[in-house]
Amino acid sequence: MTRTVDDVNAGSLLRGWRKLRGxxxxxxxxxxxxxxxxxxxxxxxxxxxxxxxVLHLAEHLDVPVRDRNALLVAAGYAPSYPETALxxxxxxxxxxxxxxxxxxxxxxxxxxxxxxxxxxxxxxxxGLLLDGVAAHLLRPPMNAMRLTLHPQGLAPRIRNxxxxxxxxxxxxxxxxxxxxxxxxxxxxEEVAAYPAPAGETPAGPDGRTDxxxxxxxxxxxxxxxxxxxxxxxxFVSTATTFNTPMDVTVAELAVETFLPADAETAAVLQGAV
Numbered sequence: 001m002t003r004t005v006d007d008v009n010a011g012s013l014l015r016g017w018r019k020l021r022g023x024x025x026x027x028x029x030x031x032x033x034x035x036x037x038x039x040x041x042x043x044x045x046x047x048x049x050x051x052x053x054v055l056h057l058a059e060h061l062d063v064p065v066r067d068r069n070a071l072l073v074a075a076g077y078a079p080s081y082p083e084t085a086l087x088x089x090x091x092x093x094x095x096x097x098x099x100x101x102x103x104x105x106x107x108x109x110x111x112x113x114x115x116x117x118x119x120x121x122x123x124x125x126x127g128l129l130l131d132g133v134a135a136h137l138l139r140p141p142m143n144a145m146r147l148t149l150h151p152q153g154l155a156p157r158i159r160n161x162x163x164x165x166x167x168x169x170x171x172x173x174x175x176x177x178x179x180x181x182x183x184x185x186x187x188x189e190e191v192a193a194y195p196a197p198a199g200e201t202p203a204g205p206d207g208r209t210d211x212x213x214x215x216x217x218x219x220x221x222x223x224x225x226x227x228x229x230x231x232x233x234x235f236v237s238t239a240t241t242f243n244t245p246m247d248v249t250v251a252e253l254a255v256e257t258f259l260p261a262d263a264e265t266a267a268v269l270q271g272a273v
Contacts, residue, residue: 010054010075015043017061020180031060051077064179065251066115083248086120094250095121105257107269109235115252116183117144117172125258128272129154129228144256145172149191159225159232161197167222223261231268234261 018028025039032039041047042057049057054075058068069079084090102110102123109125118141130138134152137143147153149165158164169192176184221236235258245251260266 009045010049010071011043011045013071013074014049014054014057014061017058017063017067017180018043020177021061028057028060032057049075051075051080055080062178065245066248067180069248081246081248081251084250086114086249086253091249098255101255107272108260109258111144111256113144113254113256114249115179115181116187118142119144119147120253125269128269129226129233131228132157143187145187145191149194151195154226155194157227159227160223163222164224165196221261224258229268229272231264233265233268235259235265236261 018025023031024036025043026036028034029036029039038047039057042049042053051072054071054077055068058071063071065081066083069081072079086095098112098121102112102121105125106123107125107128109123109129111122111126112120114120120141130147133147133154134150137147137150137153145168148158148168149155155161155165169188172184172188172191175181176188223234223236225232225234227233238257238259240255240257242250242253260269
């Protein structure tokens with residue numbers, strides 16, 4: 001959603017989110033148990049929505065928590081959701097829980113990222129993959145996308161870089177659109193400009209890129225195949241977010257875990273403990 005200097009009221013912002021989601025005023029009205037006329041009046045500024053209506057429409061438009069605050073401010077109300085630093089005392093229980101989760105997942109890699117893919121916590125399993133990465137990519141805040149796709153990062157050791165790069169870029173593009181984030185678009189443009197692999201054989205229906213048949217197929221998910229310690233390890237990843245977050249920081253956190261995609265990878269990691 002492209003915003004201009006005219007986007008200063010809640011109505012115009014809500015219209016932008018509605019168009020971004022690709023639904024009509026009537027569809028939004030039906031979802032929100034309202035009327036198309038009322039939605040039109042709100043969007044054109046002829047009617048000022050109540051605080052509860054702003055939040056109600058934002059919920060049905062799947063507006064991110066950070067942007068719900070912006071909608072409230074534009075409508076003349078105070079923000080509803082705090083943005084608490086993860087290092088704040090109020091977040092102690094959350095940090096402890098995340099640390100326990102990451103430790104329990106060892107020796108398999110797991111990390112926690114914020115909304116810009118900056119790594120805020122990681123376990124020892126992640127460290128096993130970082131050998132040879134340039135020092136400037138490891139300085140805080142370590143960014144997972146730069147770390148993975150930069151030519152001085154993990155990229156040279158990723159055996160299926162073309163596929164994995166495409167997956168990550170599509171993921172970032174989708175998130176930037178869903179959140180209407182210029183910062184994420186900027187990060188996407190940066191990492192997309194990193195050198196792409198040349199001449200990689202497209203993956204066949206068996207999931208392999210080396211043309212040697214189905215032995216390493218992972219039909220249930222795209223694997224990350226990366227060289228580490230002289231071996232090629234294979235992982236499938238999951239991303240977990242918090243349900244019904246009431247804080248901007250928490251809403252943008254994601255726990256990324258890497259599950260061994262074959263017995264060989266599991267054995268290597270178990271032996272590294």
